[in-house]
Structures are given as C-alpha cells and as structure tokens.
Amino acid sequence: MKRKKRLSRDNQAYFYLLPWIIGMLVLQIYPFITSFYYSLTEYNALKDPNFIGLDNYIRLFTRDKEFVKSLTATIKYSVYTVPCKIIMSLFIAVLLNKGRKGIGALRTIYYLPSLFGGSMAVSILWKIMFMDDGMINAFLHKFGVETISFLGNPSTALPTLSALEVWQFGSSMVMFLAALKQVPQSLYEAAQIDGAGPVKSFFKITIPQISPIIFFCIIMQTINALQNFTSAFVVTQGGPVKSTYMLGLKLYNDGFLFMKMGYASATSWVIFALVLVFTLVLFGTSKYWVFYGDED
Amino acid sequence: MRKRTKKKIQEVLAYVVLITIGIVMIYPLIWMFFASFKTNEEIYGSISLLPKSYSWEAFVDGWNAIGGNTYAVFFKNSFLLVIPTTLLTVVSSTLVAYGFARFNFVGKRLAFSLLLSTLMLPNAILIIPRYSIFRNLHVLDGYGPFYLMAAFACYPFFTYMLVQFLRGLPRELDESAYIDGCGTFRTLIQILLPLLKPAMFSAGLFQFLWTYNDYFNSLIYINTVKKFTVSLALRLSLDSETIVIWKNVMAMSCLAVLPVVVLFFFCQKYFVEGIATSGLKG
Numbered sequence: 001m002k003r004k005k006r007l008s009r010d011n012q013a014y015f016y017l018l019p020w021i022i023g024m025l026v027l028q029i030y031p032f033i034t035s036f037y038y039s040l041t042e043y044n045a046l047k048d049p050n051f052i053g054l055d056n057y058i059r060l061f062t063r064d065k066e067f068v069k070s071l072t073a074t075i076k077y078s079v080y081t082v083p084c085k086i087i088m089s090l091f092i093a094v095l096l097n098k099g100r101k102g103i104g105a106l107r108t109i110y111y112l113p114s115l116f117g118g119s120m121a122v123s124i125l126w127k128i129m130f131m132d133d134g135m136i137n138a139f140l141h142k143f144g145v146e147t148i149s150f151l152g153n154p155s156t157a158l159p160t161l162s163a164l165e166v167w168q169f170g171s172s173m174v175m176f177l178a179a180l181k182q183v184p185q186s187l188y189e190a191a192q193i194d195g196a197g198p199v200k201s202f203f204k205i206t207i208p209q210i211s212p213i214i215f216f217c218i219i220m221q222t223i224n225a226l227q228n229f230t231s232a233f234v235v236t237q238g239g240p241v242k243s244t245y246m247l248g249l250k251l252y253n254d255g256f257l258f259m260k261m262g263y264a265s266a267t268s269w270v271i272f273a274l275v276l277v278f279t280l281v282l283f284g285t286s287k288y289w290v291f292y293g294d295e296d
Numbered sequence: 297m298r299k300r301t302k303k304k305i306q307e308v309l310a311y312v313v314l315i316t317i318g319i320v321m322i323y324p325l326i327w328m329f330f331a332s333f334k335t336n337e338e339i340y341g342s343i344s345l346l347p348k349s350y351s352w353e354a355f356v357d358g359w360n361a362i363g364g365n366t367y368a369v370f371f372k373n374s375f376l377l378v379i380p381t382t383l384l385t386v387v388s389s390t391l392v393a394y395g396f397a398r399f400n401f402v403g404k405r406l407a408f409s410l411l412l413s414t415l416m417l418p419n420a421i422l423i424i425p426r427y428s429i430f431r432n433l434h435v436l437d438g439y440g441p442f443y444l445m446a447a448f449a450c451y452p453f454f455t456y457m458l459v460q461f462l463r464g465l466p467r468e469l470d471e472s473a474y475i476d477g478c479g480t481f482r483t484l485i486q487i488l489l490p491l492l493k494p495a496m497f498s499a500g501l502f503q504f505l506w507t508y509n510d511y512f513n514s515l516i517y518i519n520t521v522k523k524f525t526v527s528l529a530l531r532l533s534l535d536s537e538t539i540v541i542w543k544n545v546m547a548m549s550c551l552a553v554l555p556v557v558v559l560f561f562f563c564q565k566y567f568v569e570g571i572a573t574s575g576l577k578g
Binding site (some may be wrong): 098120134139272 | 322328399404423
C-alpha cells in the first residue's frame with residue numbers, strides 16, 4: 001500500500017498513456033520519418049532502400065507529366081468541393097435552424113448521404129448514374145439536352161466526382177446546426193433594434209459566432225479532399241486522360257501496383273506539403289476572421 | 297398586414313427550397329434500391345424510378361456472384377474487421393483520454409500538442425512505412441493492422457473527442473473518489489465511466505462507420521478474396537464479369553449500406569451529439 005502511494009497520482013498518467021505512447025512512436029512518428037527517408041531512396045519493399053538523394057523529387061517535378069496533372073486535379077478537387085460543402089451545409093443549417101415543422105425528417109435526409117462517405121457502394125452508384133446512358137443523361141434528355149459524357153470528358157469528370165463529395169455535406173451541416181443553437185438570441189434582437197436586416201445580421205453575427213466551427217470544418221475537409229482516393233479509383237479510374245488522377249490514386253498506383261515505394265513516398269510528401277501549406281495559411285489568416293469568445 | 301404576407305411567402309419559399317434539395321439528396325439512394333429490380337435495359341436511358349416487375353432475383357444472384365464466395369463470407373469478414381477494431385479503439389482512446397484530461401504529468405503540453413498535430417497528419421504519408429512495419433510483423437493480408445492501430449490509439453480524433461468530453465465533467469467527482477480511497481483506475485471505472493458512456497458510444501459509432509466504409513486501407517492490407525470485406529467484394533464484382541449485371545451490383549450495394557442505415561436510425565441521437573460535441577470545441 002505504501003509503495004503504491006509513492007508513485008504520485010499524476011505520474012500514473014503514463015500508465016494510461018502507454019498505448020498511445022507506443023502507438024505514437026511506432027505507428028506515427030517512426031513512419032513519418034521513414035516516409036521521408038524512403039522518399040530519398042529507390043525502394044520496392046522487397047530489397048533494402050537504395051539512397052538516391054533528391055532524384056525522386058526532381059523526377060516528379062521535371063520529368064513526370066502525370067504528376068503535374070495529378071497535382072492540378074487534386075488542388076482543383078479541393079477547391080471545388082470544400083467551399084461548396086461549407087456553403088451548402090451552412091445554407092441548409094441556417095434554414096433548418098428556424099425551428100420549422102418537419103425539421104427532424106429533413107435533417108435526417110440531408111445527413112443520410114454523409115453516412116456513406118467514401119464508401120464503395122455510393123461510388124458505384126455514381127458510376128451508374130452518370131454513365132452515358134445513365135439516369136442523369138436520360139433526365140437531361142427530357143429537357144432537350146444532348147448526352148453529356150460526364151465521366152468520359154476531361155472537363156466534366158472532375159466536377160462529377162466533386163458532386164459526389166458535396167452530396168455528403170451532412171456531417172458539417174449537423175455541426176453548424178449545433179453551433180447555431182449556441183448563438184445567443186439576444187445578439188439578434190439587439191441587431192434588429194439597431195436596424196440590421198437578416199442578411200446583415202447573418203454576416204455580422206452568425207458567421208463570426210460560429211467561425212471556430214467553420215474553421216475546423218474547412219481544415220478537416222481539405223485534409224480529406226487532398227487525399228481523396230476511392231471515388232477516383234472506382235468511378236473514373238483516374239481518367240479520362242488523367243483528368244481525375246488525384247495524388248492519392250497516383251500514390252497507390254506507383255507504390256502498390258508498380259512497387260515504386262520510394263517514388264510514391266515522394267508523392268506522399270507532396271500531399272503533406274499541400275496540407276501543411278494550406279493549414280499554415282489558414283491558421284495565419286484565422287486571427288482576422290475566427291473569433292473565439294471565451295477561451296477555456 | 298403586408299409584413300405578414302411577406303413573412304408567409306418567405307416561409308413557403310424556405311420549405312420549397314428545403315424540400316427540393318431534400319429530394320435531390322435522397323433520390324440517388326431511392327434509385328439505388330429500385331435499380332436492384334431493373335434489367336440492364338431498364339437502367340439504360342430511362343428515368344423511371346420504379347421497375348417493371350419485382351423479383352428478389354438480383355439479391356440471390358448478387359449474393360452468390362463472386363467465384364465460390366458468397367456475401368455471407370464478406371459480411372462476416374467485414375464484421376470480423378470492424379467490431380474488434382471498434383471495441384479496441386473505444387477502450388484505448390478512453391484510457392488515453394483519461395490520462396490527458398485528469399493528470400498533470402511532466403511533458404503534458406508537448407504530448408497534447410503531438411496528439412493535436414497527428415490529428416492533421418494525412419494517412420497518405422504514413423501508409424507506405426506502415427505497410428513495411430506490418431509486413432515485418434507478419435500481419436499483412438488480414439485484419440491485424442487494423443486491430444493494432446486501434447489497440448495503440450492511432451485514431452487521435454477519438455482520443456481528442458473523449459478528452460474534450462472528460463474535461464466537461466467536474467473534477468470534484470475524482471477528488472471525492474480519491475478521498476473515499478479509490479485509486480485512479482477505480483475512479484475511472486466506477487465514477488467517470490458511467491458518465492462517459494454516451495461519448496464512448498458516439499466514438500464507437502463513428503469508428504464502426506468509418507472502418508466499415510473504409511476502402512483504401514482494406515485494399516492495401518487485405519489481398520486474399522476469402523478475407524475480403526464487403527467494400528472490396530463490391531469493387532471486385534465490377535471486374536469479375538465481362539458484362540456487369542447492374543442490378544446484382546446495386547442489390548449488393550443496398551445490402552452493404554443497410555447496416556449503416558439501421559445503425560443510424562437506432563442511434564440517431566448519438567450520431568448528432570457525437571458530431572456536435574466533437575466539433576464544438578474544435
């Protein structure tokens with residue numbers, strides 16, 4: 001009993017943290033460092049890595065035409081999906097927040113698609129719906145629109161995949177709904193007395209009040225969008241003419257199909273660099289538009 | 297008077313917008329269900345939602361579609377992967393969250409900022425070295441990688457979520473338990489756990505959902521068809537035949553999303569609360 005006392009209560013924390021400490025060292029930090037090392041090597045997972053300096057990066061940026069397309073597709077995908085998802089979920093959340101009748105059912109309907117985020121079933125569904133003689137084209141025919149080759153045309157393939165992502169805006173909508181409920185009603189009343197209309201109070205009260213959640217959603221969604229894989233892999237296989245060949249897909253093909261794991265690691269560091277630059281920029285600008293009420 | 301009519305018009309307009317977008321949102325899922333009864337000819341170039349006739353043929357054919365293995369095997373595999381992963385995640389993240397939320401140990405700030413930064417560390421950058429590690433541990437082509445990552449709390453999102461929740465529980469609870477002679481572990485189990493249950497349940501739900509839906513990791517860690525999960529099997533059914541019979545694929549897709557939908561309708565409250573609490577303090 002006495003001995004047990006000697007281990008101070010606070011130091012018992014290490015005992016609870018043990019799984020995390022091991023996981024952190026072995027499955028997070030170690031892979032993080034090795035990944036960078038691999039990116040400087042030629043490595044096929046069977047033989048030991050062979051150090052080649054910056055060759056992989058030089059090849060990516062100067063000789064690999066695929067890479068430029070990949071990078072463009074990835075950035076475009078994030079630029080298309082993240083703002084659309086945020087605006088869409090904010091818009092619906094505001095409409096749902098008015099305490100109207102039947103809100104529960106509508107909320108469920110909006111939320112439902114996001115349950116299947118990145119799952120195989122909905123990717124296949126998208127493929128079938130948007131094929132040349134699929135349901136969407138049949139619908140457009142009714143309005144006299146000629147067949148659009150959604151998945152066969154480089155200019156429409158990426159927006160079609162983006163639509164699948166935007167369709168799943170439900171989880172951020174639920175977050176916004178919860179945040180909207182926290183905004184003190186008195187602020188709106190005060191604004192109304194001062195003569196502010198609904199649009200003005202939306203931009204001057206609602207947005208600033210829920211800006212921490214918007215900030216959080218933008219960061220998380222961008223990190224996900226930059227790594228998108230499943231929809232590109234299933235719906236378009238990266239085509240047509242590599243217009244949807246996102247970095248996640250390139251990473252998989254180079255690393256696990258062609259077993260060029262050193263080269264694929266370099267690609268993964270480009271993804272990481274994108275995430276890093278983006279997060280830093282966002283954190284840098286956050287003091288201008290993210291308002292934290294009372295810190296705890 | 298004019299103000300009231302204006303209000304009413306706005307109200308109607310809001311409903312029209314909400315319902316129209318709602319229909320667009322739900323339509324693909326309804327279409328997917330009815331497509332399970334349509335022949336390829338009915339699917340091609342047609343907008344009609346309802347099939348000409350109903351038979352469960354696609355569910356039977358789809359179920360047995362992939363050479364020698366039925367979906368019974370794939371569903372069993374999916375659950376064999378997802379259920380232990382979920383349970384391990386909940387246990388490990390609860391322990392770790394307790395360590396973070398209730399103790400002032402040396403190096404806490406550093407450790408917590410490490411936890412937060414892993415939250416933003418993309419999986420893409422870790423996947424190749426992890427693959428090598430798991431190969432050296434001889435756990436590839438199985439569910440070992442998922443179990444190990446769950447047991448060692450490699451899902452910082454859930455740890456963070458539970459830390460936030462624990463911080464909201466009054467510390468006096470622990471203090472009085474200590475005075476009554478409880479150790480830290482008993483305090484966690486007997487005092488905090490009952491209060492923590494809803495949050496743990498939410499974490500479990502999301503882990504279940506994400507692991508069940510996951511495709512990328514399964515594709516990399518699992519190779520043998522006998523061990524395939526439902527997601528992998530669905531993808532396989534696209535390639536395995538020269539002419540894909542869409543209704544079979546759609547029928548199996550319906551079954552694939554069914555567990556998620558059922559879970560959602562039974563546990564809606566936890567989903568919504570889980571999202572709300574995890575996001576609110578982020």
